[in-house]
Amino acid sequence: MRIVIVAGFGGIAAAIELQGHGFTDVTLLERAPGLGGTWFHNTYPGAACDVPSHLYSFSYAQRRDWDRLCSSQADILAYLERVAHDHGVDSRVLSGVEVEACEWGQDAGAWSVRAAGGRTWTADAVIIATGQLHRQAFPRIPGREDFAGVAFHSSEWDHGYDLRGKRVAVVGTGASAVQFVPEIAPEVAELTVFQRTPNWFLPRKNRAYPNLLKQIVLRVPGVQAARRRYMFEYTETLTRLIRNPRTLGRIGAWRAAAFMRSQLRDPEVRRKAWPDYTFGCKRILFSSWFLPALQRENVELVTEPIAAITERGVRTEDGREREADCLIWSTGFRTNDFMFPMEVTGREGRSLREAWRDGAHAHLGMTIPGFPSLFVMYGPNTNTSGGSIILYLEQQAAYIRQALALVRDARAAAIEVRPEVEAASDRELQGEFEGTAWTDCDSWYRNEDGRIVANWPLYMRDYIARTRELDPAEFELVAAPAEVSTV
Ligand code: NAP
Numbered sequence: 001m002r003i004v005i006v007a008g009f010g011g012i013a014a015a016i017e018l019q020g021h022g023f024t025d026v027t028l029l030e031r032a033p034g035l036g037g038t039w040f041h042n043t044y045p046g047a048a049c050d051v052p053s054h055l056y057s058f059s060y061a062q063r064r065d066w067d068r069l070c071s072s073q074a075d076i077l078a079y080l081e082r083v084a085h086d087h088g089v090d091s092r093v094l095s096g097v098e099v100e101a102c103e104w105g106q107d108a109g110a111w112s113v114r115a116a117g118g119r120t121w122t123a124d125a126v127i128i129a130t131g132q133l134h135r136q137a138f139p140r141i142p143g144r145e146d147f148a149g150v151a152f153h154s155s156e157w158d159h160g161y162d163l164r165g166k167r168v169a170v171v172g173t174g175a176s177a178v179q180f181v182p183e184i185a186p187e188v189a190e191l192t193v194f195q196r197t198p199n200w201f202l203p204r205k206n207r208a209y210p211n212l213l214k215q216i217v218l219r220v221p222g223v224q225a226a227r228r229r230y231m232f233e234y235t236e237t238l239t240r241l242i243r244n245p246r247t248l249g250r251i252g253a254w255r256a257a258a259f260m261r262s263q264l265r266d267p268e269v270r271r272k273a274w275p276d277y278t279f280g281c282k283r284i285l286f287s288s289w290f291l292p293a294l295q296r297e298n299v300e301l302v303t304e305p306i307a308a309i310t311e312r313g314v315r316t317e318d319g320r321e322r323e324a325d326c327l328i329w330s331t332g333f334r335t336n337d338f339m340f341p342m343e344v345t346g347r348e349g350r351s352l353r354e355a356w357r358d359g360a361h362a363h364l365g366m367t368i369p370g371f372p373s374l375f376v377m378y379g380p381n382t383n384t385s386g387g388s389i390i391l392y393l394e395q396q397a398a399y400i401r402q403a404l405a406l407v408r409d410a411r412a413a414a415i416e417v418r419p420e421v422e423a424a425s426d427r428e429l430q431g432e433f434e435g436t437a438w439t440d441c442d443s444w445y446r447n448e449d450g451r452i453v454a455n456w457p458l459y460m461r462d463y464i465a466r467t468r469e470l471d472p473a474e475f476e477l478v479a480a481p482a483e484v485s486t487v
Helices: 009-020 073-086 175-184 211-219 223-243 248-263 267-273 290-294 389-410 419-431 460-467
Strands: 002-005 026-030 093-095 099-105 110-115 120-123 125-128 150-153 167-171 190-194 299-302 306-309 313-316 321-323 326-329 343-345 374-376 414-417 475-478
Touching: 002 009, 002 110, 002 120, 009 026, 009 073, 009 389, 110 125, 125 389, 167 175, 167 313, 175 190, 175 290, 190 313, 211 223, 223 248, 223 460, 248 267, 248 290, 267 290, 267 299, 290 299, 374 389, 389 414, 389 460, 389 475, 414 419
Parallel strands: 002 026, 002 125, 026 093, 099 343, 125 374, 150 326, 167 190, 167 326, 190 299
Antiparallel strands: 099 110, 110 120, 306 313, 313 321, 414 475
């Protein structure tokens, strides 16, 4: 049996790939009541993907009838459910199962996977597809428990609470806040947005496609594919700007500044919302609606650091308290934790936490020495600041399938990356960050020591090229238990 942990885009991609290549014993364990991963959980108003749908979709399941450039959460979730159903993998999802531990059993030559409640599975291979953005992060601000109003994280939106006419405080101004702030601003009585670091913005109106364009994409052969190719190249250009901050990056910064200047008419808000760090160091945000929303009469942008949460609201370091009925934490995710707190124990009882003590790393983001037939999807250094994560996930699914095919053909127990291969690829990868914008400021891409653990430093096309064919020389096969030596 092959176990896939969680059924988001990554897990579904893996299951489709494996099943399509004769691995018929795939089971997906999903903690949520349904499949979808991030698109199941993040239902905040305005939730959408700012990557165009022609690119943010599987190459083998292209849709020609997207109704706008960047689809809403509901459309993306429906798309993933549909693809999973069409490929017969939705029935392989066991939902409501939270995996707590995976342990490699030397004698059995297999993994033991344990879920909350004690249920266990034995698996030849484990694919952990939890990704980087699933454990909510809350800043260490005193008094969080003292707040007497309604409080929730943006990724667990309280749809039962009516925000209309309320005083709402939002902490954080990342990609999520940028999408929901313009949606809720017209409804609430007062909206206070607490910003720690300003962002670079590029325009995105994301209006529904005019009917003519919709019909052209739908009916004219090749238009859909051409749009996908164009979007691929466009997003590679973003990476080019980030990789070359002192040259091309300046053009990106100039373009963003021109756009922001046109949007930020209020000088006070402009001053507060203006970034003072290298373009592309943090995630570039795409919205034509957020900055105007900050300039509404009922919205205040606060840049004074938060000192404490009080019973009535939020107190900033200047001693001022702003009262709120509702507090929305839009403070992102514990990205460096990857699959933790899940306990993962490999060969000779080695814990993954220990192996990643100095920061997560894996060969091509997927395989880790000492952890036979354990694969990570959207693992270390595979996040993209420019492109579509779906392309990476498809590559990973095919790469993992190649690894498992090697095991099957050799009648081995498992496959493990050679330590020197992983160490060399990690060194090379980290070297690729030198001189890029990513190294110029703090962000969720880095761990506490400043090591970038989230992002792929090169282009999408590089990742595709490097993962197209698994090189068997980079791996060792682990012999099946009854046999004596390694294969
Ligand atoms: P995020 O980008 O990590 O943003 C968290 C925000 O909270 C930041 O603005 C951060 O400020 C702020 N913050 C943290 N501690 C704070 C404090 N003590 N006081 C004030 N502010 C504080 O989280 P997110 O918006 O949920 O997005 C996470 C990631 O999910 C994105 O980067 C993106 O990759 C993905 N996402 C994608 C889309 C899409 O359309 N594709 C949409 C939403 C999310 P600092 O900048 O100072 O840390």
